[in-house]
Amino acid sequence: MIQTQAVVAVIEDYFNLAYEPASRDFNNVFHPSCVVQWVQEGKLHVLSSQEYAALINGRASPRSTGAPRDEAILSIENISESLSTATVRVRIGNKLFNDHFAMHKVDGRWRIAVKASTIVRTFD
Secondary structure, eight states: OHHHHHHHHHHHHHHHHHHOGGGSOHHHHEEEEEEEEEEETTEEEEEEHHHHHHHHHSSOOTTTTTOOOOEEEEEEEEEETTEEEEEEEEEETTEEEEEEEEEEEETTEEEEEEEEEEEEEEOO
16 A cells, blocks of 8 residues: 555656646656657657656646646556556646556655656647
């Protein structure tokens, strides 16, 4: 139960970071070695943690544009004492994503190590 609570806390920080990047420390959510990946037009795209931080900090935050929040934890699985996976839904601006996380506990802290993402809906 304690592991699940720690994983949920990181996911909640991720939701807040996605809505307003200035509200959270990126490095408390994502491990510095994290990779972010998605498929677009049949091609796999991959960003490093630093590239992803620059991307989210370089765009207008959903909060600043008045975009609604829509987020949910769809599943969590604790694989071992130091590995959990989670699938979440999050709206960022006009796009609704399903994200799948591999999360590791390193140096006593849970953080996202892999984020695989797909757009499930675009709003007008």
